[in-house]
Amino acid sequence: xxxEHHTPVPSEPVARPEALVSTARDEGVDAAAAAARRxxxxxxRAGDHTDTDMAxxxxxxxxxxxxxxxxxxxxEDRLVTMWQGSGITRHDPVTGPENAIAPPLTLAxxxxxxxxxxxxxxxxxxxxPRCVHGGVSALLLDHTxxxxxxxxxxxxxxxxxxxxxxRPTPLFEPLTVTGRQISVDGxxxxxxxxxxxxxxxxxxxxxxxxxxxxxRPS
Amino acid sequence: xxxEHHTPVPSEPVARPEALVSTARDEGVDAAAAAARRxxxxxxRAGDHTDTDMAxxxxxxxxxxxxxxxxxxxxEDRLVTMWQGSGITRHDPVTGPENAIAPPLTLAxxxxxxxxxxxxxxxxxxxxPRCVHGGVSALLLDHTxxxxxxxxxxxxxxxxxxxxxxRPTPLFEPLTVTGRQISVDGxxxxxxxxxxxxxxxxxxxxxxxxxxxxxRPS
Numbered sequence: 001x002x003x004e005h006h007t008p009v010p011s012e013p014v015a016r017p018e019a020l021v022s023t024a025r026d027e028g029v030d031a032a033a034a035a036a037r038r039x040x041x042x043x044x045r046a047g048d049h050t051d052t053d054m055a056x057x058x059x060x061x062x063x064x065x066x067x068x069x070x071x072x073x074x075x076e077d078r079l080v081t082m083w084q085g086s087g088i089t090r091h092d093p094v095t096g097p098e099n100a101i102a103p104p105l106t107l108a109x110x111x112x113x114x115x116x117x118x119x120x121x122x123x124x125x126x127x128x129p130r131c132v133h134g135g136v137s138a139l140l141l142d143h144t145x146x147x148x149x150x151x152x153x154x155x156x157x158x159x160x161x162x163x164x165x166x167r168p169t170p171l172f173e174p175l176t177v178t179g180r181q182i183s184v185d186g187x188x189x190x191x192x193x194x195x196x197x198x199x200x201x202x203x204x205x206x207x208x209x210x211x212x213x214x215x216r217p218s
Numbered sequence: 219x220x221x222e223h224h225t226p227v228p229s230e231p232v233a234r235p236e237a238l239v240s241t242a243r244d245e246g247v248d249a250a251a252a253a254a255r256r257x258x259x260x261x262x263r264a265g266d267h268t269d270t271d272m273a274x275x276x277x278x279x280x281x282x283x284x285x286x287x288x289x290x291x292x293x294e295d296r297l298v299t300m301w302q303g304s305g306i307t308r309h310d311p312v313t314g315p316e317n318a319i320a321p322p323l324t325l326a327x328x329x330x331x332x333x334x335x336x337x338x339x340x341x342x343x344x345x346x347p348r349c350v351h352g353g354v355s356a357l358l359l360d361h362t363x364x365x366x367x368x369x370x371x372x373x374x375x376x377x378x379x380x381x382x383x384x385r386p387t388p389l390f391e392p393l394t395v396t397g398r399q400i401s402v403d404g405x406x407x408x409x410x411x412x413x414x415x416x417x418x419x420x421x422x423x424x425x426x427x428x429x430x431x432x433x434r435p436s
Contacts, residue, residue, distance in 0.1 A: 029265050032272045035279035040318040042286035045296055047247050050289040054250045061253035068260035071268040078263055083347050091262055093351055100258040101319050101342045124319045128432045129301050133311055134376040135360030139353030158352040162380045214346045
């Protein structure tokens with residue numbers, strides 16, 4: 001069975017099913033997470049090289065965290081909403097608009113069966129000087145391969161992932177991230193992907209996934 | 219040439235050279251980044267399931283980000299300090315105390331030539347329900363293998379990384395992350411590592427690194 005057998009035929013233009021990735025809203029927790037991303041970047045830009053009173057910054061952030069945590073549902077209740085309906089694509093550390101760790105990457109399903117997105121990464125994702133951390137590339141690709149499986153119609157959990165680093169991946173430039181399911185054999189799914197900059201591949205990924213899912217909290 | 223030839227002999231107890239990983243300070247930008255981590259977690263716990271005015275939270279965070287950015291050095295100047303002296307281990311997305319994306323993981327060099335650290339991950343690092351995202355495990359391991367190379371005396375850039383996922387890696391439980399350089403052949407470095415929970419391996423990593431470094435901004 002090949003990926004082609006699973007590939008839905010999207011309408012023009014390229015479809016983006018709600019369950020593939022979530023679109024960030026300009027309100028609610030998405031807006032707060034977007035501002036938190038700006039803050040993470042600003043802290044790195046500042047370091048201890050400004051006259052800002054960092055104790056005061058810490059105090060303000062702690063107060064906000066306390067306020068949010070006090071009003072938040074308990075972790076078990078929250079796990080249920082995270083794994084219900086469209087919640088499933090809202091909290092992950094790659095595409096999740098609610099997760100300030102996520103750049104976030106937005107992926108769209110394509111007619112050829114692949115998924116693709118563009119993202120520009122800054123200081124928080126740095127490995128070598130001016131370059132994306134190799135582990136961040138692995139994070140983006142692992143997730144993208146998982147979304148490619150979802151788009152192809154059969155997804156699962158990563159069993160093995162191999163990354164090849166062909167050249168440094170630049171910060172501050174648009175990166176194209178792609179994934180594509182290439183074969184399904186019983187429960188074994190083979191999926192590939194890459195990160196490119198300026199039309200040149202920087203990192204490739206090859207993944208073996210097993211078609212099973214952990215139970216969702218309920 | 220094996221790793222043993224590079225391994226420094228640390229004094230008891232386990233040594234932690236300043237350049238291996240940085241110790242988070244309870245002040246300055248480290249304290250602000252620690253508070254930002256609490257905030258990232260709190261936003262995910264809250265989601266859109268509280269009566270908190272998220273527009274107001276976003277406004278406060280944007281104001282802090284604006285204030286920090288205005289007073290921060292220019293990006294080129296900041297890159298220089300990031301890559302000078304002990305700065306090199308302060309900003310990365312795995313161990314960096316200045317980076318709110320980093321858990322942060324603290325790694326210590328050990329007498330047997332390996333590096334090891336313990337970390338507990340929460341909501342921001344979730345992949346499958348209640349489990350660490352496979353890509354986050356890859357991020358932690360890529361970095362840990364790099365630090366293991368540093369500890370062994372010869373480090374470089376990741377050329378190839380293979381991850382094997384043996385069982386789900388739990389959130390909310392202490393994880394042991396280890397890395398160890400196993401061989402050096404010219405510029406080719408082989409390094410392995412793993413993430414364990416409760417004494418059982420969850421993820422293993424095998425990396426090929428090339429002994430070269432990108433120039434540091436100056």
